Amino acid sequence: MAKEFPGKNSLCLCGSGKKYKHCCWLKREGQQPAVAMRLGSPRFTAAYWMILDYLVVPAGIVWLSFEPNYAHGFIDYFEAGQYLAPINGIFHGEIPYRDSYTAFGPLFLYVPAACMALFGKTLATLIAYFHFAWIFSMVVVYLVGCLACRTRLFRYAIPLVTLVEVFHPFWSSRWGAARVGVGLAMLAGLIQYVRTGNARILLWAGIVSGLGLLYSTELGVLSVVSAGALVLWMLLHRQRTIRGMLRDGWWYVGGVLLILLPFGMYFASKGALIPYLRTALWDMPVHHMSVWAQPNTRSFLVEFREASNLFVFLQGDTFKI
Numbered sequence: 001m002a003k004e005f006p007g008k009n010s011l012c013l014c015g016s017g018k019k020y021k022h023c024c025w026l027k028r029e030g031q032q033p034a035v036a037m038r039l040g041s042p043r044f045t046a047a048y049w050m051i052l053d054y055l056v057v058p059a060g061i062v063w064l065s066f067e068p069n070y071a072h073g074f075i076d077y078f079e080a081g082q083y084l085a086p087i088n089g090i091f092h093g094e095i096p097y098r099d100s101y102t103a104f105g106p107l108f109l110y111v112p113a114a115c116m117a118l119f120g121k122t123l124a125t126l127i128a129y130f131h132f133a134w135i136f137s138m139v140v141v142y143l144v145g146c147l148a149c150r151t152r153l154f155r156y157a158i159p160l161v162t163l164v165e166v167f168h169p170f171w172s173s174r175w176g177a178a179r180v181g182v183g184l185a186m187l188a189g190l191i192q193y194v195r196t197g198n199a200r201i202l203l204w205a206g207i208v209s210g211l212g213l214l215y216s217t218e219l220g221v222l223s224v225v226s227a228g229a230l231v232l233w234m235l236l237h238r239q240r241t242i243r244g245m246l247r248d249g250w251w252y253v254g255g256v257l258l259i260l261l262p263f264g265m266y267f268a269s270k271g272a273l274i275p276y277l278r279t280a281l282w283d284m285p286v287h288h289m290s291v292w293a294q295p296n297t298r299s300f301l302v303e304f305r306e307a308s309n310l311f312v313f314l315q316g317d318t319f320k321i
Helices: 024-028 042-065 077-091 107-119 123-148 152-166 178-196 201-215 217-236 242-269 273-286 300-306 310-314
Strands: none
Touching: 042 123, 042 152, 077 107, 077 123, 107 123, 107 201, 123 152, 123 178, 178 201, 178 217, 201 217, 201 242, 217 242, 217 273, 242 273
16 A cells, blocks of 8 residues: 655644655655754854855955055066066067076966066066966965864964065065965865875876976975875875875876976977076076075075084075075
């Protein structure tokens, strides 16, 4: 004999006092009853914190970071000159490292050059690029903090500390803060990999690491070192086996090669690959301070080799600069 059910608008037979369509009929159909967005309900609380964390706080960071008169007023001739000259060369067919010397990665020049080609070949466009890239980096700093920190106090403190640091008189006039966002985007991928175990996320981390190597050499090196430190940590804490890490690691290596191989082939065809490698692997680490027009400060390698311990090295002028 078939079991009889009440009509959808009838009272449910379970005695809950609700209509059948709002109670056991939903369970029978494999659905969950809708939960009203009541003040203080779990759904309301979750929505409140999501809006605060991912809309209000990022908007506040943008507001604090944005300078309405960024394209006017004081011009830092050191920063403007070291970008405008090689970018102007790119517009006239020159290849960085082959035709002109630069202490940055090639994307540090090609990306702003592309923006200037799109929005106008003016100093204001160049300043706008670095200003908005700096704001983007501050937002990325906060979002990575959301991934890494469970306590909101630390999440909200991270961008504030970063803003205070970059407002320092020395760093506030420098235009290289965009690389912070690139490096932390890679770190976000590593954090998500640890959380989810999804190896495909390492492809994203590898792609960003490759971009980091081309954007700023030290940034790319630190990205690769961070990935290596993560592998070591996971092995020591038995989060993965060696075989599993090798299998997952190919996703990261593939992401790096996906960026570096086309670039290497292009630079090799233009005769700029060897000069670039010489600059990135020798000039920058060995003659870092002289490259940055600070000859009175010794290179990292010399300072590190002669320091009595790591703490002394970290307190030195070379590391601070």
